[in-house]
Amino acid sequence: xxxxxNIDFVMAxxxxxxxxxxxxxxxxxxxxxxxxxxxxxxxxxxxxxxxLVTTPGLxxxxxxxxxxxxxxxxxxTNVTSYPNIIDARKIGAVDGxxxxxxxxxxxxxxxxxxxxxxxxxxxxxxxxxxxxxxxxERVGYVKNNTNYLPAKIKVWTW
Amino acid sequence: MAVxxxxxxxxxxxxxxxxxxxxxxxxxxxxxxxxxxHRYSHDIAFSLCGSLKAKRGILNDSFTFDLGNVxxxxxxxxxxxxxxxxxxxxxxxxxxxxxxxxxxxxYDEFYNLDAWTGNISSAYTWNISSTYGGYNASAVPDxxxxxxxxxxxxxxxxxxxxxxxxxxxxxxxxxxxxxxLIDSFSSDYYNGTDWTSIAGGIQTSWMQPPIDxxxxxxxxxxxFAIRFKCYESTVSSTEYxxxxxxxxxxxxxxxxxxxxxxxxxxxxxxxxxxxxxxDYKGSDCLSPINITDSNWxxxxxxxxxxxSFNPSQNGSIVEFNFDARNNETxxxxxxxxxxxxxxxxxxxxxxxxxxKFSLDLTDYFPDPNGSYNLTIKPTVNATFDLIRLNVSxxxxxxxxxxxxxxxxxx
Numbered sequence: 001x002x003x004x005x006n007i008d009f010v011m012a013x014x015x016x017x018x019x020x021x022x023x024x025x026x027x028x029x030x031x032x033x034x035x036x037x038x039x040x041x042x043x044x045x046x047x048x049x050x051x052l053v054t055t056p057g058l059x060x061x062x063x064x065x066x067x068x069x070x071x072x073x074x075x076x077t078n079v080t081s082y083p084n085i086i087d088a089r090k091i092g093a094v095d096g097x098x099x100x101x102x103x104x105x106x107x108x109x110x111x112x113x114x115x116x117x118x119x120x121x122x123x124x125x126x127x128x129x130x131x132x133x134x135x136x137e138r139v140g141y142v143k144n145n146t147n148y149l150p151a152k153i154k155v156w157t158w
Numbered sequence: 159m160a161v162x163x164x165x166x167x168x169x170x171x172x173x174x175x176x177x178x179x180x181x182x183x184x185x186x187x188x189x190x191x192x193x194x195x196h197r198y199s200h201d202i203a204f205s206l207c208g209s210l211k212a213k214r215g216i217l218n219d220s221f222t223f224d225l226g227n228v229x230x231x232x233x234x235x236x237x238x239x240x241x242x243x244x245x246x247x248x249x250x251x252x253x254x255x256x257x258x259x260x261x262x263x264x265y266d267e268f269y270n271l272d273a274w275t276g277n278i279s280s281a282y283t284w285n286i287s288s289t290y291g292g293y294n295a296s297a298v299p300d301x302x303x304x305x306x307x308x309x310x311x312x313x314x315x316x317x318x319x320x321x322x323x324x325x326x327x328x329x330x331x332x333x334x335x336x337x338x339l340i341d342s343f344s345s346d347y348y349n350g351t352d353w354t355s356i357a358g359g360i361q362t363s364w365m366q367p368p369i370d371x372x373x374x375x376x377x378x379x380x381x382f383a384i385r386f387k388c389y390e391s392t393v394s395s396t397e398y399x400x401x402x403x404x405x406x407x408x409x410x411x412x413x414x415x416x417x418x419x420x421x422x423x424x425x426x427x428x429x430x431x432x433x434x435x436x437d438y439k440g441s442d443c444l445s446p447i448n449i450t451d452s453n454w455x456x457x458x459x460x461x462x463x464x465x466s467f468n469p470s471q472n473g474s475i476v477e478f479n480f481d482a483r484n485n486e487t488x489x490x491x492x493x494x495x496x497x498x499x500x501x502x503x504x505x506x507x508x509x510x511x512x513x514k515f516s517l518d519l520t521d522y523f524p525d526p527n528g529s530y531n532l533t534i535k536p537t538v539n540a541t542f543d544l545i546r547l548n549v550s551x552x553x554x555x556x557x558x559x560x561x562x563x564x565x566x567x568x
Contacts, residue, residue: 074208084204084208085208136197137197138201139201139202139205139225141208143209150224150227
């Protein structure tokens, strides 16, 4: 009959409104639609890339990974460091090493890989980079004695 | 019940979807664009300051800075520096652009001269030529079998007015060539008041003059114009000028830019500082300001003496130069900063001949308004008479290097 309402429909409406009201009150996330989560790697990744390009590591004159206690690639002395000037001896020592073997000498818990590209040579530690890795690109120079080569420094973290 | 089931399904889906947090896996994702630009600005600035510092170099007119191709092609950059003379300086001849950062305001391959006014399309004036490959603007009569520019001693111009309103860092590029004996060829730009030369000269094969950008008066200027001038004062049958492939580009002034800066010694050299040396007792001091060859400083063996200095201005002492001599060979002299930290050592091996050495003190005494003591301690365990110091210094006012990066197309 025209004007009659199906009891199921009424029940469904009541049920829907009730459930929605309850959820709206106790479960705010139910009212929030699709969203992208913050990148949990961003801060640590940027920090790590900054440490690499701006600090000389420990000791400041290290030129073998065996003699290095903290990883930093910048040219420096015991008094000062030269941000974004990569010491060719340091990145040369890292070249070909397993990135994983350097993990104990960094102060982040992430996995990482490093590539330094210049017009003369590319340097990298070895690692299989997963698809989800975060890539931070930096620019600077590689200092080899008195030569300064423009360099692109790529740091992946995951 | 079917309707109820549908609604329950909707509710269920709504709840589930509401709690979903979507992670979109992207291969090697980066941070936001502005984060990225800020990082590049920071890196370029610190690369510049770091390399200058490592080279003990000073920012000056002959300095060149090249990042090669390490920046992505969608990122443009420019570098300014400021010194404490209150004048803003742009690294005129050293600014580098990535091509993508510029917008083309005018482009002409000279298939015709429709965009130009001036001495056009009559004998001995500018016209279109294909003599030297393709089409170009040529200051020759178009019907002549040979080239002749001018027989009436009047320079011939072609001019193109091009507003640069809304754009900065205007760049002009073009190719030109001339005959060997042409009197002159030049290109000029107009700032609304005066014409200023850009490039010119005699060039017997095609060349592109290196012009990085035009001064600020060319920027954001509705009256901007460019002209070419060809001039031959004597009757000649073989003189000509050719111009081809002109581009006028600029950078939109409202493009979002990420800025970073650093400080480096780089301003004009200053000579106004005070320095004096005293022996270890602090009593036998040389006269302040100048420690010259005529002043001798008695030093007791293995005792410290100090050189005190105060830049007394907004400058930073970059280095001290010492001429020293003594009566012992193979002496090692140690240098300490104000806090007592050893900062250098120097071995003097030849007695009674001057040893020249210098110390870069920028890192140790960074405050240009501070007062400092440089302590010098000969370590040889033997008697020696004197060490003579001839202290000179180069004092440079600090320069602030500013780097901006932006994206093409923003």
